[in-house]
Amino acid sequence: MSTHAESLTALGLRSHRRRYGEAVVKVLLGICALISVLTTVGIVAALFIPAFEFFQDVSILDFLTGTEWAPLFEPAFFGVVPLVVGTLSVTFWAVLVAIPLGLGGAIYLSEYASSRMRRLLKPLLELLAGIPTIVFGYFALTFFTPLLRDIGIEVDVFNALSAGLVMGVMIIPTVASLSEDAMAAVPRDLRDGAFALGSSRMQVATRIVVPAATSGIVAAFVLGISRAVGETMIALVAGGLQPNLTFDPRQAIETMAAFIAATGNGDVPTGSLEYKTIFAVGATLFVMTFALNVVAIRLVQRFREEYE
Amino acid sequence: MSMVKIAEDLARKPTPPKSDVVFDVQDVGVSYDGALAIRDVTMEIYGKQITAIIGPSGCGKSTFIRCFNRMNDLIPGAKVHGKILYHGEDLYDPDVDSVEVRKRIGMVFQKPNPFPKSIYDNVAFGPRVLGWKENVDERVERALRQAALWDEVKDRLKKNALGLSGGQQQRLCIARALATEPEVILMDEPASALDPIATTRIEDLMHDLKREYTILIVTHNMQQAARVADRTAFFSVDLGPEGQRTGILVEYDDTTKIFTQPSDKRTEDYVTGRFG
Amino acid sequence: MKRRRRDVKGAVFQALLLLSLVVAFVTLATLLVDVVRKGAGHLTKRLITDVPSIDPTIAGARPAILATIYLGVLLLLFTVPIGVGTAIYLEEYADRKRWYNRLLELNIQNLAAVPSIVYGILGLAFLVRGLGLGRVLVAGALILTLLVLPTVIIAAREAIRAVPDSIRQAAYALGATQWQVISRQVLPASIPGIATGAILALSRGLGETAPLIMIGAVTYVAFDPSLMSLFTALPIQIYQWVRLPQAEFRELAAAAIIVLLGIVFTLNAAAIWLRNRYQRTW
Numbered sequence: 001m002s003t004h005a006e007s008l009t010a011l012g013l014r015s016h017r018r019r020y021g022e023a024v025v026k027v028l029l030g031i032c033a034l035i036s037v038l039t040t041v042g043i044v045a046a047l048f049i050p051a052f053e054f055f056q057d058v059s060i061l062d063f064l065t066g067t068e069w070a071p072l073f074e075p076a077f078f079g080v081v082p083l084v085v086g087t088l089s090v091t092f093w094a095v096l097v098a099i100p101l102g103l104g105g106a107i108y109l110s111e112y113a114s115s116r117m118r119r120l121l122k123p124l125l126e127l128l129a130g131i132p133t134i135v136f137g138y139f140a141l142t143f144f145t146p147l148l149r150d151i152g153i154e155v156d157v158f159n160a161l162s163a164g165l166v167m168g169v170m171i172i173p174t175v176a177s178l179s180e181d182a183m184a185a186v187p188r189d190l191r192d193g194a195f196a197l198g199s200s201r202m203q204v205a206t207r208i209v210v211p212a213a214t215s216g217i218v219a220a221f222v223l224g225i226s227r228a229v230g231e232t233m234i235a236l237v238a239g240g241l242q243p244n245l246t247f248d249p250r251q252a253i254e255t256m257a258a259f260i261a262a263t264g265n266g267d268v269p270t271g272s273l274e275y276k277t278i279f280a281v282g283a284t285l286f287v288m289t290f291a292l293n294v295v296a297i298r299l300v301q302r303f304r305e306e307y308e
Numbered sequence: 309m310s311m312v313k314i315a316e317d318l319a320r321k322p323t324p325p326k327s328d329v330v331f332d333v334q335d336v337g338v339s340y341d342g343a344l345a346i347r348d349v350t351m352e353i354y355g356k357q358i359t360a361i362i363g364p365s366g367c368g369k370s371t372f373i374r375c376f377n378r379m380n381d382l383i384p385g386a387k388v389h390g391k392i393l394y395h396g397e398d399l400y401d402p403d404v405d406s407v408e409v410r411k412r413i414g415m416v417f418q419k420p421n422p423f424p425k426s427i428y429d430n431v432a433f434g435p436r437v438l439g440w441k442e443n444v445d446e447r448v449e450r451a452l453r454q455a456a457l458w459d460e461v462k463d464r465l466k467k468n469a470l471g472l473s474g475g476q477q478q479r480l481c482i483a484r485a486l487a488t489e490p491e492v493i494l495m496d497e498p499a500s501a502l503d504p505i506a507t508t509r510i511e512d513l514m515h516d517l518k519r520e521y522t523i524l525i526v527t528h529n530m531q532q533a534a535r536v537a538d539r540t541a542f543f544s545v546d547l548g549p550e551g552q553r554t555g556i557l558v559e560y561d562d563t564t565k566i567f568t569q570p571s572d573k574r575t576e577d578y579v580t581g582r583f584g
Numbered sequence: 585m586k587r588r589r590r591d592v593k594g595a596v597f598q599a600l601l602l603l604s605l606v607v608a609f610v611t612l613a614t615l616l617v618d619v620v621r622k623g624a625g626h627l628t629k630r631l632i633t634d635v636p637s638i639d640p641t642i643a644g645a646r647p648a649i650l651a652t653i654y655l656g657v658l659l660l661l662f663t664v665p666i667g668v669g670t671a672i673y674l675e676e677y678a679d680r681k682r683w684y685n686r687l688l689e690l691n692i693q694n695l696a697a698v699p700s701i702v703y704g705i706l707g708l709a710f711l712v713r714g715l716g717l718g719r720v721l722v723a724g725a726l727i728l729t730l731l732v733l734p735t736v737i738i739a740a741r742e743a744i745r746a747v748p749d750s751i752r753q754a755a756y757a758l759g760a761t762q763w764q765v766i767s768r769q770v771l772p773a774s775i776p777g778i779a780t781g782a783i784l785a786l787s788r789g790l791g792e793t794a795p796l797i798m799i800g801a802v803t804y805v806a807f808d809p810s811l812m813s814l815f816t817a818l819p820i821q822i823y824q825w826v827r828l829p830q831a832e833f834r835e836l837a838a839a840a841i842i843v844l845l846g847i848v849f850t851l852n853a854a855a856i857w858l859r860n861r862y863q864r865t866w
Contacts, residue, residue, distance in 0.1 A: 012408060012412075013394070013397060013399070013401075013403075013404045013405065013408045013409060013412075014403050014404060014405055014408065019407075019761060021763065022761055022762060022763050025763045026673075026677055028669065029669045029670070029672050029673035029677060030673055030677075031669075032665070032666045032667075032669030032670045032673060033669070033670045033673040033674065033678075033688055035666055035670070035730075035733070036670060036688065036691055036692050036695060036733065036734070036737070037688060037691060039695060039706070039730050039733070040691050040694070040695060042706050042710055043698065043702060043703075043705075043706050046705055046706045046708075046709035046710055047702070047705060050709070100604065101604040101605075101607055101608060102604070103604075104600060104601045104603070104604030104605075105601070105604040105605040105608065107601050108598070108601035108602055108604065108605060109605075112598055112601060112602075121605060123856055124609055124612070125605075125608070126852060126856065127612065127849065127852060128608055128609070128612050130784075130787055130788070130791070130848050130849070130852045131612075131615070131791070131845070131848070132790075132791025132792070132793065132819055132844060132845075132848060133791070133792075133793065133794075134791070134793040134819045134822050134823055134826075134841075134844075135615070135619070135791075135822075135841050135844070135845065136615075137823075137826070138619075138822065138826050138834075138837060138838070138841060139615045139618065139619070141826065142618075142622070142826075142834055142838075143614070143615070143618045166611075169607075169608060169611045169612075172604075172608045173608075176605075200591075200594050201594060201598075202593065202594040202597045202598070205597075206597075223697060226697055227697070227699075229699070230698070230699025230700070230701065230702070231699070232699070232700065232701040232793070232794035233793050233794055233823070236794075237823070237826055237827075257699060257701045257794070260701050260704070260705065260798070261701055261704070261794050261797045261798065264704065264705070264708055264797060264798040265797045265798065265800065265802040270713055278705065278708075279705065279709070282701070282702060282705045285699060285701070285702065286698070286699075286702050289697065289698065289699055289702075290694065290698075292697075293693075293694045293697040293698075294694070296697070297690060297693050297694065377757060379753065379756065379757065382752075382753070382756060384679065384681070407759055407760070407761050408759070410756060410757055410758065410759040411758075411759035414757065414758070415757035417750060417753060417754065417757075419750060421748075421750035421751060421753065421754045422754075423751060423754065423755070423769055424751070424773055425772075433755065433758060433760075433768070433769075434758040434759065436768075437755075437758065437759060437760040437761075437764045437768070438759060481754070484754075484758065485757070485758065488758055488759055
């Protein structure tokens with residue numbers, strides 16, 4: 001055995017020194033990757049441990065079905081339904097804008113725009129995507145709500161409609177760029193085949209490309225919805241902080257995210273029931289967006305398997 | 309495929325002298341996720357000669373040549389069976405370090421793949437990763453001269469290598485491999501992406517290099533094998549009962565013999581152009 | 585006749601598609617014009633040099649602007665090494681067949697879509713109260729780091745994946761170790777892509793408001809911030825001014841928005857320039 005080892009050394013095929021550096025680097029990189037895992041673990045722990053404590057004081061059934069939300073009043077009510085309805089109301093208007101316009105823009109960019117046009121339009125979309133949400137909130141409150149009033153829609157100072165519509169514009173780039181990616185992945189020959197059969201550009205777009213990219217496009221929609229559900233600043237600044245149980249978009253409402261931000265910045269004492277409401281609502285919000293994200297990730301995976 | 313042309317090439321070729329065995333390949337097979345790509349290859353490869361590996365596409369030529377510098381280690385799921393003795397030591401011994409193997413056994417790839425850096429940095433990369441900090445300039449110049457590229461690039465060593473022509477890029481890749489002072493150079497279809505003039509230059513270069521180096525070349529071009537190789541191995545595809553394709557070594561002999569009096573019918577069919 | 589009718593339909597369809605984008609861009613333009621119209625009058629030297637005040641005529645945003653700059657520097661210092669490290673691990677080391685590596689990927693995709701307010705809750709629970717860091721600037725930087733990390737990881741992975749395998753093979757064949765291959769060939773070749781992603785992530789992080797609210801940045805700060813001091817960032821300053829009823833404060837908010845948009849657009853433009861300048865087709 002020793003002669004064997006010696007001959008390897010003589011040829012120099014055996015490493016002269018163990019490469020500890022390589023192993024250390026691998027461990028360090030693994031630690032970097034671990035930080036993402038710890039973030040998720042941290043989020044789950046941060047939300048669900050206090051939420052669990054909260055549900056020892058407040059019945060989970062009352063929380064999920066109660067129609068009155070007044071955690072800071074005496075007597076307090078902890079029915080999350082008004083916050084969920086407020087969130088869904090704003091989301092509805094946002095999606096109403098973002099899905100058709102995002103998809104329309106994506107079809108234009110993918111199937112119609114010349115490369116020069118794309119070079120102009122895509123940076124503009126990125127510019128729109130880069131605008132901080134607080135700026136959209138400001139715009140909704142100080143420009144769009146007065147505009148709605150000027151054209152005869154009697155909205156409150158804070159209202160779901162203005163917040164939702166502006167949020168919709170904010171989400172257009174998300175929907176558009178993800179849908180466009182999906183359509184760009186549809187193989188060229190599918191289109192060529194249809195063109196060869198005498199189809200028009202519109203027929204190719206609507207009957208070939210969009211159906212072929214459906215799962216990717218739906219994923220874009222779902223991610224757009226997820227963003228609207230979780231968006232804080234526009235709802236906080238322009239939607240209001242009144243937990244009205246209403247789908248009337250002209251009224252002020254309170255979304256889950258807005259409640260968290262409004263309550264979290266105060267000096268609510270740690271450990272109090274009010275403090276824990278932040279986490280109970282946060283956990284509800286997280287579960288909703290998590291479900292949407294999982295659906296979107298699944299759809300994207302399915303789409304990739306089809307075309308890549 | 310012109311047999312006349314091949315015969316002319318062979319007529320000028322002396323019988324290869326016997327020399328040291330550099331590689332002793334014993335029952336080598338390669339599997340990807342359990343499926344055999346090649347199997348049962350046994351052959352000896354001699355020093356300071358050019359050994360060509362020919363055969364139809366899909367016969368595992370490239371897979372085979374990548375066994376010699378353990379490049380197959382980098383493919384997840386790939387496993388090499390059998391033994392390859394390099395000067396008597398098994399390259400796949402658990403004590404052997406693949407990095408050390410690759411320092412001694414260089415490789416040139418099918419498509420020229422210079423690094424997106426300067427010509428100088430391309431050649432200096434090998435010496436630098438080996439920690440040879442001294443005389444880097446001399447090493448670079450020597451390698452470029454050996455690869456017959458020095459005169460063309462000496463005035464633009466700091467220019468990006470991607471600005472060179474395809475043939476120059478491939479000679480740069482050869483120079484890059486030579487700079488680590490290997491004993492063996494593996495060439496995986498080194499001229500298949502090049503035009504005929506660039507191909508000729510590479511072949512001339514191989515003739516010069518074999519005085520100092522042992523060269524193993526995979527080629528799909530039979531005339532090229534006939535022109536450059538001292539010995540030639542013919543690989544073919546063996547169809548299994550369920551249609552699985554496995555590469556096997558059919559015949560291995562002096563190049564002249566392979567092309568003029570092959571002892572296997574499959575070799576004869578292939579070199580006369582009746583197959584593949 | 586039939587043919588002509590179909591062309592009309594196609595033209596209308598195309599016009600509607602283009603209209604989708606026009607609506608988005610008209611809104612963008614309106615927003616910019618509106619902000620400039622309202623804020624230009626307050627865009628004075630005072631905004632940058634003075635501290636906030638209850639008197640809108642003398643109020644500035646100096647502490648907020650400084651804090652945003654500090655946050656930006658810290659954000660880059662934290663996210664680039666961690667993000668690139670994670671990307672290298674996933675692209676160059678991780679075996680996709682292992683369940684934990686697939687889970688890690690799903691985890692990052694999900695984190696990219698978790699609402700920013702949820703990161704704020706994480707910061708409140710763990711950094712501010714749990715670790716007892718308090719409502720300090722470093723806590724804000726850390727939570728923004730976690731928030732934009734998925735963006736950096738995804739961008740860095742794409743940049744690393746774009747480096748052709750032939751480069752890695754060539755380096756390995758010369759006797760380089762795995763880390764030598766990565767550090768001397770793969771990373772240098774992917775720097776433009778990584779830098780583009782990092783700048784875009786920075787731009788996104790600096791515009792975030794909600795997580796910083798949770799960290800407790802909504803507060804009156806009349807001094808230049810330091811790493812371990814209370815702080816208020818530019819988006820938070822805007823939020824605070826927007827909430828006030830007086831028209832002057834709304835105009836002040838608009839002026840601060842101009843400054844914020846100036847920072848964000850400059851970063852985005854730099855990222856786009858970098859991408860166009862160094863885009864390499866292999």
